[in-house]
Amino acid sequence: MEYEEDQTLATHEQELRRGTVVFASLVACRRPQYGYSLLSTLTEAGIQTEANTLYPLLRRLEKQGLLTAEWNTEQARPRKYYTVTERGGEVAAALHSNWLALDSSITKLWKEGTR
Amino acid sequence: MTALTDLYIDTVVRRLPEDSRGDIADEIRATINDMVEARLGGDDSDAARVEREVLEEMGDPAVLAREYSNSPQHLIGPASYPLFLWCMRRVLPIVAVVTLLINALAHSLTTPEVQLGSLLGAAIGNTVMAVLATFAVITILLALGDHGLSPNAKTIPREEAKWSVDQLQSTDPAVSQNRLEAICSLVILVILAAVPFIPTTLLYVGHLNNGETFINPDLAPGWLAGYWLLLGLIAVVESVKLIRGTTPPALLLIGGAIDVVLAVFLTVAMLTQKVIHPGLQSAAGPDLQQIIIVVAVWIIVIWDQISTWRSIRAAR
Structure with missing residues (x-):
């Protein structure tokens, strides 16, 4: 029973995080980031992300025109840097507004439910 | 590295x-x-x-x-699944019925001495194959559409996706039940209407009357005409049920009345005429054989009347 409850919580947490990682990646890529630096930035910010999810996600965001990618070969090790595009910045701003509205709504609902 | x-x-x-x-x-x-x-x-x-x-x-x-x-990991995705279900529910039954009828007809026309076992075997076997093939074709076509061969398909609003309140009636289980009953009744009526033409070889008793029909060839044609007329009237009632999807009490009463008239008609025919083919009459005597048939007819009719009465009460 406890195992089932843990599994249910894990599934819902995963659902909740899925969209958050896109938003967080767009926000973090306002300055150029390569894959591992972005992973570290997100982890340090408290947004748990798995490497095998993040890299394919960055590629999809690049295909959608929300990020640009460029190989930097000047360093000892070539790295692919991702930067948010103008369109990506607009999407991030819209997601941020939604995020604040949702936060406000959930807070209100939570307060009403605990009265 | x-x-x-x-x-x-x-x-x-x-x-x-x-x-x-x-x-x-x-x-x-x-x-x-x-x-x-x-x-x-x-x-x-x-x-x-x-x-x-x-x-x-x-x-x-x-x-x-x-x-x-980032490719889809499913055969039929959520966008196409309602269409897939619709095809399964609508297309497969139609294919099954049409294939069954065509194969039964083709077997009857091409086989010199048709027997029930071979008829059912050929018709059902081919029908199962046709249904499976249709299932496979629908699944493959929708899967191909879902996996990008027709990228515009997902953006085109499908007619069946637009829901309207009018659809409520057609998806009501009671309506489906009514229609199913009407279809079953129509199939039984077709079989009953075909009885005068069915050769005895179909039921493996062809040796009793040289493969003639079950009905006495000397029976006056008026009796057969009356029989078909009454079956035709019942078929009209069942067709109305099929089209409307509901059975108003008046229609139930009309259907019940025609059933009784048919039972009376068959009783009179059985008690006054030699209806069964003479070659099939049992040693116990033709009268007893026909009386048993009359009793069976009335059991069915009384059962049907009780069902009708219950339906009217339930509708109130």
Whole structure:
């Protein structure tokens, strides 16, 4: 029973995080980031992300025109840097507004439910 | 970078389109190197263990490749599933009925002495094959459509996707039940109407009257005409039920009345005429045989009347 409850919580947490990682990646890529630096930035910010999810996600965001990618070969090790595009910045701003509205709504609902 | 990492990267990228392999391989390689380097922190003594740890954290190469390819991992996706269900519910029954009828007809016309077993075997066997083939074709076509052969299909609003309140009645289980009953009744009526034409060989008793029909050939044609007329009236009532999807009490009463008239008609015919073919009359006497048929007819009619009465009460 406890195992089932843990599994249910894990599934819902995963659902909740899925969209958050896109938003967080767009926000973090306002300055150029390569894959591992972005992973570290997100982890340090408290947004748990798995490497095998993040890299394919960055590629999809690049295909959608929300990020640009460029190989930097000047360093000892070539790295692919991702930067948010103008369109990506607009999407991030819209997601941020939604995020604040949702936060406000959930807070209100939570307060009403605990009265 | 070791052969193990190379093997991991090769295993990932060989599942991906050729034009993206090089770029993704470079990206994964850079990532793995960064992760290994960060964990080693300058001390390379434990490099092999850390590399294994990082590769295991990257996960199953097949899963990673799937994430990169972003291709659908289902045969029929949510966008096409309602259409798939609609096809299964509407197209398959139609194919089954049409194939069954065509095969039964073709077998009857091409076989010199039709027997029930061979008729059912040929018709049902071919019908099962036709239904399976239709199922496969529908599934493959929708899967192809769902997997991008018709990219515009998802953006075109489908007619069946527009729901209206009018659909409520047609999806009501009671309506479906009514229609199913009407279809069954019509099938039984067709079989009953065909009785005067069915050769005795069909039921393996052709040797009793040289493969003639079950009905006495000397029976006056008026009796057969009356029989078909009454069956025709019942068929009209059942057709109305089929079209409307509901059975108003008045229609139930009319249907019940025609049933009784048919029972009376058959009783009179059985008690006054030699209806059964003389070759099929039992040693116990033709009268007893026909009386048994009359009793059976009335049992069915009384049962039907009770059902009708219950339906009217339930409708109130």
